[in-house]
Amino acid sequence: MTATLEWQLATVTAIRDETPRVKTFTLSLPAELPHLAGQHYDLRLTAADGYQAQRSYSIASDPTLAGQIELTIERLADGEVSAFMHDVVVPGDRVEVRGPIGGYLVWNADGGGPILLIAGGSGIVPLMAMARHRASTGSHVQATLLYSSRSREDIIYFDELQRLHSGDALGVFHTLTRSQPPGWTGYSRRIDGAMLEEVLAKSDPAAAIFICGPTPLVEGAAEGLVGVGLAPGRIRTERFGSTGS
Amino acid sequence: MTMDDEAEQDPTDAMRLDGNAVAGTFHEWFGAEMTAAPGQCAACGNVAPMATLLAYTQAPGVVLRCSVCLAVVMRIVETPDASYLDARGAAWLRRPRQAP
Numbered sequence: 001m002t003a004t005l006e007w008q009l010a011t012v013t014a015i016r017d018e019t020p021r022v023k024t025f026t027l028s029l030p031a032e033l034p035h036l037a038g039q040h041y042d043l044r045l046t047a048a049d050g051y052q053a054q055r056s057y058s059i060a061s062d063p064t065l066a067g068q069i070e071l072t073i074e075r076l077a078d079g080e081v082s083a084f085m086h087d088v089v090v091p092g093d094r095v096e097v098r099g100p101i102g103g104y105l106v107w108n109a110d111g112g113g114p115i116l117l118i119a120g121g122s123g124i125v126p127l128m129a130m131a132r133h134r135a136s137t138g139s140h141v142q143a144t145l146l147y148s149s150r151s152r153e154d155i156i157y158f159d160e161l162q163r164l165h166s167g168d169a170l171g172v173f174h175t176l177t178r179s180q181p182p183g184w185t186g187y188s189r190r191i192d193g194a195m196l197e198e199v200l201a202k203s204d205p206a207a208a209i210f211i212c213g214p215t216p217l218v219e220g221a222a223e224g225l226v227g228v229g230l231a232p233g234r235i236r237t238e239r240f241g242s243t244g245s
Numbered sequence: 246m247t248m249d250d251e252a253e254q255d256p257t258d259a260m261r262l263d264g265n266a267v268a269g270t271f272h273e274w275f276g277a278e279m280t281a282a283p284g285q286c287a288a289c290g291n292v293a294p295m296a297t298l299l300a301y302t303q304a305p306g307v308v309l310r311c312s313v314c315l316a317v318v319m320r321i322v323e324t325p326d327a328s329y330l331d332a333r334g335a336a337w338l339r340r341p342r343q344a345p
Binding site: 004005040042056098099101102103104105214215216236237238239240241 | 258259260261262263264265266268269272273278280281294295296297300302
């Protein structure tokens with residue numbers, strides 16, 4: 001078995017609230033392997049009677065951040081693992097993880113080229129790793145994000161996205177599908193063909209496109225992009241077992 | 246394009262994931278990262294990265310279907326004693342040769 005697949009005991013060193021339903025867990029790993037933005041770790045819980053539950057969580061942190069990883073986890077209503085992480089785990093606890101895993105929805109600032117990121121809900125997590133990686137490496141490739149959330153309070157990383165927009169020229173477009181605060185100037189509907197065309201017009205024509213979020217959003221956005229003439233080969237998708245966008 | 250409300254979607258369609266969700270299991274079986282590796286659907290001939298397979302995970306095992314023709318490409322079942330892989334729906338897979 002390769003080292004990637006060996007389970008190791010990671011220590012939770014910090015827990016940060018992102019939104020009412022989303023927290024970021026900082027993990028210190030005894031044997032951390034290099035990873036790419038977009039990869040994930042498998043996390044496994046074992047009950048006293050031996051019952052195990054396992055889920056995959058995308059790495060949120062910049063890959064160049066050595067010694068630790070951050071996993072941003074949405075608490076799902078029926079989530080065995082996410083509910084335990086949210087309700088039970090405290091700093092100092094240890095959890096079993098293996099990784100990094102995956103090699104499809106990944107981007108490296110070194111030679112990666114321009115990107116258009118389309119996210120729904122907690123599908124922002126692997127794409128945020130790309131945006132953070134681009135900023136930390138000083139990459140000047142054009143990068144644009146279209147991010148769909150239910151309401152303003154459900155937007156993960158809102159303040160940091162504003163900073164990446166003003167400081168690192170990340171194009172950021174938000175859409176809120178359920179409720180909008182007074183004075184909201186972003187989009188106020190589900191992602192549709194007209195929205196995709198407007199965002200495409202402000203993106204690099206050669207951008208690689210990464211879409212991550214709940215299945216209906218991912219499939220709708222991918223079909224919408226192909227519908228306006230994009231080659232399917234430019235689009236990489238990852239469906240999240242998540243709820244809100 | 247319109248996006249259906251999630252509530253109006255077939256719940257099985259709305260819950261399906263893709264090959265990214267079983268990247269670790271692929272790695273266990275094939276000894277390498279496989280989600281970016283191409284394979285061919287034996288039913289329709291479509292060649293695509295394994296990440297693009299539709300993954301139905303809300304079951305005792307995982308069923309992976311071709312994203313074009315929806316034929317079953319692979320089934321993976323884990324039991325306490327063993328793992329089972331039925332790959333009769335795949336004509337071939339191409340795994341990158343690893344550095345020694």
